[in-house]
Each structure stands twice: as C-alpha cells, then as structure tokens.
Amino acid sequence: MIILLVISLIAIQPSFRQGVVIKSVERNTTEFNEGLRAGQLISSINGKPITSLGDYSGIIEEEFAEEGEKSIDITTNAGVFGLTLKEVPKITVDNPGKTNIRTGLDLQGGARALIKPNATLSESEMNDLIQVSNQRFNAYGLSDVQIKSVSDLEGNRFMLIEVAGATPQDMEDLVSQQGKFEAKVSNKTVFEGGKKDITGVCRNDASCAGITQCSGDNNEGAFCNFQFTVYLSEAAAKRHANITGNLGYDDTGNYLSEKLYLYIDGQEVDSLLIGSSLRGQETTQISIQGSGQGRNQDEAIKDARASMKKLQTILITGSLPYKLEIVKLDTISPSLGEEFVSLILLAGVSSLVLVSIIIFIRYRKIKASIALLITSFSEIIIILGVASFIRWNLDLPSIAGILATIGTSVDSQIVILDEAARGQVISLAERIKRALFIIFAAYATAVASLIPLYWAGAGLFQGFAITTLIGITAGVFVSRPAFADMIRRVQE
Numbered sequence: 001m002i003i004l005l006v007i008s009l010i011a012i013q014p015s016f017r018q019g020v021v022i023k024s025v026e027r028n029t030t031e032f033n034e035g036l037r038a039g040q041l042i043s044s045i046n047g048k049p050i051t052s053l054g055d056y057s058g059i060i061e062e063e064f065a066e067e068g069e070k071s072i073d074i075t076t077n078a079g080v081f082g083l084t085l086k087e088v089p090k091i092t093v094d095n096p097g098k099t100n101i102r103t104g105l106d107l108q109g110g111a112r113a114l115i116k117p118n119a120t121l122s123e124s125e126m127n128d129l130i131q132v133s134n135q136r137f138n139a140y141g142l143s144d145v146q147i148k149s150v151s152d153l154e155g156n157r158f159m160l161i162e163v164a165g166a167t168p169q170d171m172e173d174l175v176s177q178q179g180k181f182e183a184k185v186s187n188k189t190v191f192e193g194g195k196k197d198i199t200g201v202c203r204n205d206a207s208c209a210g211i212t213q214c215s216g217d218n219n220e221g222a223f224c225n226f227q228f229t230v231y232l233s234e235a236a237a238k239r240h241a242n243i244t245g246n247l248g249y250d251d252t253g254n255y256l257s258e259k260l261y262l263y264i265d266g267q268e269v270d271s272l273l274i275g276s277s278l279r280g281q282e283t284t285q286i287s288i289q290g291s292g293q294g295r296n297q298d299e300a301i302k303d304a305r306a307s308m309k310k311l312q313t314i315l316i317t318g319s320l321p322y323k324l325e326i327v328k329l330d331t332i333s334p335s336l337g338e339e340f341v342s343l344i345l346l347a348g349v350s351s352l353v354l355v356s357i358i359i360f361i362r363y364r365k366i367k368a369s370i371a372l373l374i375t376s377f378s379e380i381i382i383i384l385g386v387a388s389f390i391r392w393n394l395d396l397p398s399i400a401g402i403l404a405t406i407g408t409s410v411d412s413q414i415v416i417l418d419e420a421a422r423g424q425v426i427s428l429a430e431r432i433k434r435a436l437f438i439i440f441a442a443y444a445t446a447v448a449s450l451i452p453l454y455w456a457g458a459g460l461f462q463g464f465a466i467t468t469l470i471g472i473t474a475g476v477f478v479s480r481p482a483f484a485d486m487i488r489r490v491q492e
Contacts, residue, residue: 001482004474005378008385013100018051019043020093022076029090030083033221035295040076041096047073053095064088100388103395114150114328115159123149126157133159146393150462153455158327182263185274188243190236190260197236199284201312202229209312211304212289214297222300226308227289237284245280260288262311270311344399348406352376355410363417371486372413375479379409382474383467398463405471408446412439412480420487428491432484443476 019041025032044050045059063070064087074081074089083089121129126149133147146162181193191197202208209228216222232240248257256274273289288311292304356369383402387394419435420428447469454465 001375001378001478004382004385004478008382008388011100011385011389012381013388014098017041017096018049019096020050020053020056021096023092023094025091030085031081031089031091033293034081034083035078035221036074036076036081036089036091037078040078042074042076042093044075045072053093056093060088101384102388102391102393112160112162112330113326115161116156116325116327117159118323118325121157123157126159130159133161151455153452159324184261184263185240185243186247186258188239190240190243191232197233198230199233200231202231203312209308211301214300216297216300221293221295222297223291223293224297224300224304225289225291226304227287228308228312230286230288232284232286234284237282240278240286241280241282244274244278247279249276249279270307272311344403348380348403352406352410359414359417363421365490367490368417368487371483371490372410375413375483375486376406376409378482379405379471379475379479382479383471386470386474387467392466393463394467395463397461398467401464401467402471404464404468405475408442408472409475409479412442412475413483415439416480416484416487420484420491428488432488436481436484439480440476443472446472 022036022038022040022042024038025036042050042056045056046063048055048059050056050059063072064085067086069084069086071082071084072089074083117126117129130147130149134145148160149157150160151157183190183192210226212225212227214222214224244256244258249255250257254276256276256279258274259271260274261268262270262272270290275287275289278286290304290307290311292300292302292307294300294303352373356373359372360366360369380402383405384394386392387398392398415438416432416435419431450465450469453461
C-alpha cells in the first residue's frame with residue numbers, strides 16, 4: 001500500500017508553478033509562427049513577472065494601451081519569444097493546474113450536449129463524425145472541446161460534446177446547423193464533401209500519402225510539405241477540368257495561379273496548392289498538397305501530419321453528414337462546481353472523522369480508528385493517482401464514485417474489525433481470512449453491477465463507474481489486506 005501511495009503521489013505530481021499557461025494559439029499568426037504553443041507556461045512579459053491571470057491582463061493592457069506596433073518579449077518555460085504586434089497577442093491563457101488531476105466540465109464550467117444522429121451509425125462512421133465535428137468546432141474558434149462516442153444499454157450511439165467556456169446558445173447554434181463542405185477554385189465549387197463527389201481519400205498508405213520534404217533548421221524554424229491522393233467522381237472530375245482549364249501558373253510554374261479553398265458553412269478553413277499538371281485535366285485522381293511548420297523539423301513534421309489528417313477527414317465525410325438532434329443540453333457554472341467540490345471534501349473528511357470516533361467508542365481502540373483513517377485516505381489518494389495516470393477527467397459522477405468507495409471501504413473495515421474481535425475459538429488469521437472472503441464476494445457483486453452502469457445513461461455515468469471500480473479494486477487487493485494486517489498487529 002505504501003508503494004502504491006508513493007506511485008500515486010508521483011502521478012498526481014503536486015505543482016506550485018506560477019504564471020499562466022497557454023491554452024490555445026491561433027494558427028497562421030505571428031505568435032504561432034514565432035513558436036508559441038499550447039501548454040507553455042508564461043512567467044514574464046518584458047521582464048515583468050506574471051503569477052496569475054490578473055498580472056497577465058494588467059501587463060497586456062498596459063503594453064497595448066496606445067495604438068501602433070509594440071515589441072514584447074514573452075518568457076516561457078520553452079524559451080523567450082520576441083514578438084512585434086499591433087494588437088494584443090492572439091492566445092488564450094489560464095491559471096496553471098496545481099496537479100496532474102484533470103477536471104471535467106462540471107468543475108471547469110461551460111456547456112455539455114448529448115447529441116443523437118438521425119441515422120444508425122457504425123463505430124467507424126461515428127469516429128468520422130467525431131473527427132469532422134472537432135474540425136468544425138475548431139473552425140469556429142472554440143478551444144477546450146471534448147467530443148467522444150457514448151452508447152446506452154440498447155446499443156444506440158450518441159456524441160457527448162463538452163465545450164469549456166461556451167454557452168448553451170453557442171452549442172445549439174453549432175449543432176443545429178448540419179453544415180456544408182465545399183472546395184472552390186476561383187469562387188466556383190469544384191466538389192463537395194462526402195460520397196457524392198469524393199469516392200476515396202488515401203490514408204495510412206505511404207505510397208499515396210505522407211510527408212514529402214522538409215526545409216529550414218532549428219534556429220530559424222522548419223517547414224515540411226505533405227501530399228495525399230483524393231479520388232473524385234466523374235462529375236467532380238469534369239467540373240475540375242472546366243474550372244481549371246483557363247487558369248495560369250504561379251511564379252514557380254509548379255502550381256496553378258489559383259488555390260483550392262476549403263469551406264465549412266461558408267467559412268474558409270484552409271487552402272491548398274494545385275499542381276500545374278492538373279490544369280484542365282479531367283482526372284478522377286488528384287494530389288492534395290499542403291505544409292506544416294514549427295520551431296524545428298520534428299515540430300514541423302508533427303504539424304504537417306496533423307494538418308494532413310484534418311484535411312483527409314473533412315474531405316472524406318464533408319462537414320456534418322448527418323442531421324443531429326440535441327437530446328440533452330446542460331450549462332455548468334465553474335463557481336458552482338468549485339463550491340460543490342469544497343463542500344464534498346468537507347463532508348467526506350467530516351464523515352471519516354466521525355466514523356473513526358464511532359469505531360473508537362465501539363471497539364475502544366484508538367489504533368483501530370487511526371488505521372481506518374489511514375486506509376480510507378490512502379484509497380482516495382490511489383484513486384486520484386490512477387485517474388491522473390490514465391488522464392481521466394474527474395466530474396461530479398466521478399466524485400460521487402469516490403464517496404461510494406469511501407462508504408464501501410468503511411463497511412469492509414468494520415467487517416474485519418468484527419471478525420477480529422470475535423472469540424478465540426478459531427485463530428485470528430482464520431478470522432481475518434474469513435472477513436476478506438466476505439469482502440471479496442461483495443467486491444464481485446459490485447463489479448457485476450458497475451459494468452452495465454458504465455454504458456447506462458448514454459455514458460453520463462462513466463465517471464461514477466470508473467472511479468468506483470478503481471477504488472474498490474485497489475481496496476480489495478491492496479488497502480483492505482493492509483488494514484487487516486494493521487488490525488492483526490494491534491490484536492497481537
């Protein structure tokens with residue numbers, strides 16, 4: 001138990017970092033091109049220390065109080081970035097997390113929607129829908145978006161969308177519009193997303209998709225190009241030939257003078273170069289090219305692959321190929337979440353102390369009460385450690401699962417205490433062994449009931465099921481045998 005506690009504390013990794021952490025950086029901006037990335041910790045701007053969001057806002061307001069270009073040096077844990085800007089940096093920041101414990105929307109605040117497609121989807125179709133939905137939310141400039149597939153006990157598939165900082169109206173506006181994907185040249189539609197115009201997109205095949213070349217160095221930044229093949233229908237191929245037939249070439253002669261622009265709901269999300277060999281050609285096979293960039297070649301390759309995957313996804317399925325219905329829509333206040341957690345922690349600690357006092361009154365052994373407290377707190381730390389390790393977001397159902405674990409833990413420890421306090425007809429070791437058998441039998445029935453709960457309510461109770469399973473499993477195999485060993489030593 002001690003070893004597992006140490007590992008859990010390492011996984012939780014308490015942090016006392018000061019500053020603000022970058023949550024997102026707009027692409028194709030000076031900030032992005034100079035190397036600012038999400039996850040970096042800003043500690044100062046122009047030598048002025050930053051310890052909180054208030055410091056950051058005050059310094060930014062002070063630096064950009066007057067119009068005109070400003071030169072600012074942003075110091076982060078990844079280095080110092082010198083920027084020349086006419087307006088405030090196009091980044092979003094937040095206070096850094098104090099631990100590796102991730103919190104769900106219930107505690108962060110925002111909007112959550114349970115979405116049902118108007119068709120029965122396979123797992124792969126749902127995954128494509130999720131990727132396209134992610135692209136769509138990103139196109140509208142929303143960050144901290146989490147979309148996952150959930151299902152109920154009847155096998156119906158849903159999308160669970162959580163957007164930090166969004167309102168229910170934001171969610172309704174985005175989901176209620178089915179969306180339309182278009183690829184245009186010279187403001188003329190060449191093809192639309194989905195199976196109507198696109199018969200296939202090369203993915204996961206190095207012969208027709210991958211990184212083609214990289215340039216630059218680690219000092220001045222690097223760029224990498226990608227390329228993949230798209231297969232068009234005959235009708236789309238004819239439109240492509242007619243639209244590109246009268247186009248000229250760019251200065252290099254390698255590409256046409258006009259780009260292929262990609263739109264979602266009329267909003268441009270990307271643009272691609274068109275190879276000069278495709279001019280006026282009625283071909284069902286075209287090569288899509290693009291690039292990625294970064295401070296070094298590894299970053300540039302990673303960015304290029306991410307851009308390629310994003311484009312492949314929207315070309316395969318278009319924007320939102322299915323009409324979507326909002327089954328359930330919630331809004332959560334972050335202040336309410338923080339207040340709830342504080343009250344829950346107070347109630348949990350109070351209940352443990354009260355139970356320990358009752359145990360002392362019942363058994364007249366202060367050591368037994370202390371052992372109960374140690375074991376119960378250990379189980380909580382282990383649950384949080386495992387949640388941090390698997391990067392599970394703790395929401396309100398997860399906290400309820402932790403409370404349920406505390407309850408079952410106390411019940412099991414009382415069983416052990418009662419068996420240990422019985423008469424001396426059988427040995428102490430046999431009595432504790434019998435108590436652990438009872439506890440294991442109860443554990444088996446709890447697991448049997450929690451597994452279906454994982455899918456119940458279209459996945460809204462997953463947090464409760466996960467944390468409870470972690471807690472009771474760690475309890476049965478680690479902390480409760482440790483408690484039994486403590487009581488045996490006390491009795492002896």
